[in-house]
Amino acid sequence: MKFKTIAKMALAAGTMAMASVTLAQNYKDEYRLSLVVGTAFPWGKGGEIWADMVRERTDGRINIKLYPGVSLVQGDQTREFSAIRQGVIDMAVGSTINWSPQVKELNIFSMPFLTTTYAGTDAIINSEIGKTLFDAIDKRGVLPLAWGENGFRQLSNSKRIISMPDDLKGMKIRVVGSPLFIDTFTALGANPTQMSWADAQPALASGAVDGQENPLSIFIAAKMQTLDQKYITMWNYMNDPLIYVVNKDVWASWTPQDREIVKQAAIDAGKQQIELARKGLIEPGEPMVKQIIDSGVGVSYLTDEQLAAFKKAVQPVYDKWKKQIGPDLVEKAEKAVASTR
Known part of the structure; x- marks a missing residue:
């Protein structure tokens, strides 16, 4: 009986192996x-x-x-x-x-x-x-x-240091194809311009748009200082x-x-x-930021008061989208964030 059981197990294992091989052949x-x-x-x-x-x-x-x-x-x-x-x-x-x-x-x-x-x-x-x-x-x-x-997406532009919402008024900022981004930058007084990343680079270089928002790793790899991006505002407004x-x-x-x-x-x-x-952003001295400064780009950080002004300006957008996304889900996220402070 033991021999028959072992034989059946071996047969089953062989069948499964053959089935796996057959599936793999269809890859x-x-x-x-x-x-x-x-x-x-x-x-x-x-x-x-x-x-x-x-x-x-x-x-x-x-x-x-x-x-x-x-x-x-x-x-x-x-x-x-x-x-x-x-x-x-x-x-x-x-x-x-x-x-x-x-x-x-x-x-x-x-x-x-x-x-x-x-x-x-x-x-x-x-x-x-x-x-x-x-x-x-x-x-x-x-x-x-x-x-x-x-x-985290930081704001860059070719015109000026941005430290308050008023500094963005009338500025053409490239954004991705998301209505929430259009709402956010409209609330800040900018002129959000939707375009793909492939189209954004020549648009920045030609001056068709004034600025953009992206993580610093994108800024460095794309060498945005060569695309007339002279100023960066570190505001961590979203990841x-x-x-x-x-x-x-x-x-x-x-x-x-x-x-x-x-x-x-x-x-x-x-x-x-x-x-x-x-990498380069969580280490002491923020080596990535230093690299950008060394390339001739001005980098500024918002004070608590300046950050509060930006938050106030976009609060209606936040409230609108909280309803659209789902208040319960957003409130859970808010609690999760609060638990880390």
């Missing part, structure tokens, strides 16, 4: 991973780390190719999420900002001055709120696996978490073992990517 030769920026940026580097980890850990069964510049959707960042759901894109490391038009809950990270610290950001994504946001993405037809980070995702049909086509490998690789890559995004 694509290449999986398309969408990115807004290339590997010179921490964001793009996070995608590269993920792809390399997956290729190595699956012994080449899953081969991922990077497509920076959201080239799979002709550079339109706001179409990326829909393209993942539809299968035009297999995988992505995407911005919560760019996906917020399709997943309204992700607008929570764009709420002006909800948190100005990394501790506050971490408290949100590592809590029940983070799970709620992943559930919201899942319900919209895309599978989220891990968090990354683009970073931009990234999310590692996979198309659901692609996910279903992999063996359970490979799914676990891809998910763990996303988690590992996300942790490394967050470290890269914060």
